[in-house]
Amino acid sequence: MSEDTKKPKNLSRRDFLKTTGGVAAIAGMTVGALAGTAKESSAAAGPMPKKWDDAYDVIVVGTGFAGLAAAIEAKNARATVAVIEKMPVHGGNSIINGGDFCAPDTKLQKAAGVQDSAELMYKDMMKAGQYLNQPELAKTVAYGAKDALEWCESLGARFTKLGFHGGHSVKRANQTVNASGSEVVNKLYDKANAVGAKIETRTKMVRLIANKDGRIVGMEVKKGYKFPDENSGKTAFIKAKKAVILTSGGFSRDLPLRQLQDPRLNDRFESTNQPGATGEALLAACMAGAMDLQMDWIQLGPWTSPDEKGFGHVPLFCERLVGYGPMINPKTGKRFFKETGNRKERADAIILVGDPVIIMGDSYAVPKQVFPNALQKGMEAGAIKKFDTLEDLAKFYNMPVDVFKKEIDRWNSFVEQKKDADFDCMIFPDAKPTVTAPFYAARLWPKVHHTMGGLVIDKNAQVKGFDFKPVKGLYAAGEVTGGVHGAVRLGGVAMADCVVFGRIAGKNAAKEKAWG
Ligand SMILES: Cc1cc2nc3c(=O)[nH]c(=O)nc-3n(C[C@H](O)[C@H](O)[C@H](O)COP(=O)(O)OP(=O)(O)OC[C@H]3O[C@@H](n4cnc5c(N)ncnc54)[C@H](O)[C@@H]3O)c2cc1C
Numbered sequence: 001m002s003e004d005t006k007k008p009k010n011l012s013r014r015d016f017l018k019t020t021g022g023v024a025a026i027a028g029m030t031v032g033a034l035a036g037t038a039k040e041s042s043a044a045a046g047p048m049p050k051k052w053d054d055a056y057d058v059i060v061v062g063t064g065f066a067g068l069a070a071a072i073e074a075k076n077a078r079a080t081v082a083v084i085e086k087m088p089v090h091g092g093n094s095i096i097n098g099g100d101f102c103a104p105d106t107k108l109q110k111a112a113g114v115q116d117s118a119e120l121m122y123k124d125m126m127k128a129g130q131y132l133n134q135p136e137l138a139k140t141v142a143y144g145a146k147d148a149l150e151w152c153e154s155l156g157a158r159f160t161k162l163g164f165h166g167g168h169s170v171k172r173a174n175q176t177v178n179a180s181g182s183e184v185v186n187k188l189y190d191k192a193n194a195v196g197a198k199i200e201t202r203t204k205m206v207r208l209i210a211n212k213d214g215r216i217v218g219m220e221v222k223k224g225y226k227f228p229d230e231n232s233g234k235t236a237f238i239k240a241k242k243a244v245i246l247t248s249g250g251f252s253r254d255l256p257l258r259q260l261q262d263p264r265l266n267d268r269f270e271s272t273n274q275p276g277a278t279g280e281a282l283l284a285a286c287m288a289g290a291m292d293l294q295m296d297w298i299q300l301g302p303w304t305s306p307d308e309k310g311f312g313h314v315p316l317f318c319e320r321l322v323g324y325g326p327m328i329n330p331k332t333g334k335r336f337f338k339e340t341g342n343r344k345e346r347a348d349a350i351i352l353v354g355d356p357v358i359i360m361g362d363s364y365a366v367p368k369q370v371f372p373n374a375l376q377k378g379m380e381a382g383a384i385k386k387f388d389t390l391e392d393l394a395k396f397y398n399m400p401v402d403v404f405k406k407e408i409d410r411w412n413s414f415v416e417q418k419k420d421a422d423f424d425c426m427i428f429p430d431a432k433p434t435v436t437a438p439f440y441a442a443r444l445w446p447k448v449h450h451t452m453g454g455l456v457i458d459k460n461a462q463v464k465g466f467d468f469k470p471v472k473g474l475y476a477a478g479e480v481t482g483g484v485h486g487a488v489r490l491g492g493v494a495m496a497d498c499v500v501f502g503r504i505a506g507k508n509a510a511k512e513k514a515w516g
Contacts, residue, residue: 048209049237052218056082056198057242058509059219061205061281064094065181065498066478066505067247068188069148071197072155073506079242081197086204086225087276090189092249093479094498096274097181098316100163100173101152101499102492103145108162108174116170118143125493128167128342129452129486132294136459137484140504145496149174152499156187161371164428165491166322167342173492179316179371181495202226204233205281208244208288208474214465216244216288216473217515227276241516243473243509246463247502250451250479251279252298258448261296271448272301272311282480285455289465290474293482294453299489300446302346305383306356307443313378314442318359319491320369323428325361326411327444329353330397333404335411338423344488347446358397360441362434375440384442393439408434450489454482461505475509477501 057079060067068090071083085092104116122142126133153159163173176183192199204225209218218240222233251257252273258265271277286292303318304311322339327346329336336357337349350357366375378384387393390408394401412433414420420427455463455476462470478498485493 048211048217049220051237052239053236054082055239055241056080057240057514058082058245058506059084059238059240060197060245060247060506061219062092062247062249062478062480063090063189063199063201064092064247064249064478065184065188065495066502067092067245068185068192069499069502070245070247070475070477070506070509071192071199072188072195073503074245074510075192075195075197077507077510079510082238083192083197083199084203084205084221084238085199085201087227087274088201090199090201091182091185093273093277094181095185096311097495098311099176099178099180099183100165100492101145101149101159101176101184101495102165102168102172102490103149103174103496104142104172105146106149106159106172106174108159109170109172112162112171114162114170114172116172118146120169121145121172124168125485125490128488128490130488131486132297133486134483137457138486140459141484141493141497141500144500148496148499148503151503152184152187155191157184163320163492164323164340165319166340166346167488167490168492179374184495202233205248205284206235207284209237210288211515214289214472215515216240216471219244239516240473241514242512243475245461245505245509246281246285246455246474246476246480247478247498247505248281248480249277250454251282252277252448252451254278257283258298258451261453262298265298265448269300269446269448270304270310272304272315273449282454285463285474285476288471288474290463290471290476291456291466291468292454293456294486295451295482297452297487298448299343299450299452300347301449302343302350302446303359303444304447304449305442306445307383308378308381311447312383313374313381314383314444316374317370317378317384317440317442318444320371321359321361321365323426324365324369324431325359325434326408327357327359328399328404328407329357330399331355333394333399333401334407335422338420338425340426342488342490343449350444350446356443356445358441358443360393360434360439362436362439364432364436365434366440368430378442384440387439387441388437390439393441397441450494451479452482452485452487452489454480456483457481457501459504460508461501462508473512473515475505477505
């Protein structure tokens, strides 16, 4: 018999999982990542429960932007909905995020005279993503972002400032009133409660349960789970009559999993994420037959500071200053890279420098651009410093003073001409030369920020299996999915991604025919 004839034809997802190939692929993926949860991994292929403890039409895993948006839409479509969250509080990374929501043609853009379009946003996403984005998914986000933002506004979220993120062609980051994702999450949370979704914290999804046809029919959870104690909590089984929606976020805090995908990302690199940003729910989906993609595209934030923990305040200082102030390598006293370059370009350039670099601005640029709270808190934390003269600043960072001052003169000449002859940094029309004391500066060193890869979904937010067909009864949205952003996620596009696809997932999951 030839090799060809030995291969089963029309391999179903279930058949695939029974083959060596499938098991090996999955086993390979789970090594290390589940080191601390071996009990759960062996249970993954386990049997149907004898009885279900609870039953809902739709079960959503995760309480970030994607999960709450999905829950509201599923509830609006008259499904019964439970949202589970393993942490003691709701919100995930969404509640600690910087509140920048990229969308084209918005009110804030119109007020600022910015010309934009969904097509331009799509092109920017594809270019930054090195064309590894699934075009259909990127397009769905770019073309759906404005409506998603206005939907958040209709639920009470306020966006009051327009900002820029490296890699975008125009200013299109609509920032929330408090420069935090909490403004959106809390409005979504209130709405989800108001429409009657049941939200349960300290409940961890351990495994998905499939019936004999491979349809996802529910899950095993641990109720009363106390992160990160894997022995805490009581096992329960929840039936999903229509579908499960995975919105469990990314895995930036999952050291074994992220190092398996990108071995450079050891503990030298901190993360901006909340501690629960780990990948076990994603892997549980893979063990139930879902396919993953581009897991090794893991984004480092180039704007984080080694002088504060987690995300901190410096990102909001740095990102507002790019295009208004220079980024300097203290070893040389000179600029070294395009300040408005995308995240990957800048993080790679800083890692090449080998030590923290600085971003700086003067007393024109900083009060104009930086949210006062971020400046004050960054200064209180000691991560943002204030100097009376350029000499003081140079001495503090051990820079060659004369070289540095000449470099600032050169930068200022570029600002006057609105053209950077050295690195082609975008210089905004209202930027002015960096001359007015006092000066402010912060050190930058990258931290692990976003995982671009994840579960394969289609434009209906339906998860695909290893047979390239939808996994019946399984939807996903937000950072747990892959393909929207390709190699590099542009700043402010995760909010758009999560709300656009969260809503799609919620609507479509509610339309499924109940299995029992
Ligand atoms: C500090 C920071 C700032 C950011 N700023 C911006 C910004 O300004 N603009 C922008 O567009 N993007 C930003 N991002 C990225 C963006 O916030 C995230 O990509 C987005 O919040 C992800 O949302 P999500 O709904 O997919 O997941 P999350 O908000 O992370 O929610 C997932 C939830 O699922 C829970 N969960 C995980 N596994 C399980 C399990 N097994 N059982 C039960 N629950 C589970 C997690 O605990 C978590 O609460 C930022 C990210 C960070 C970390």
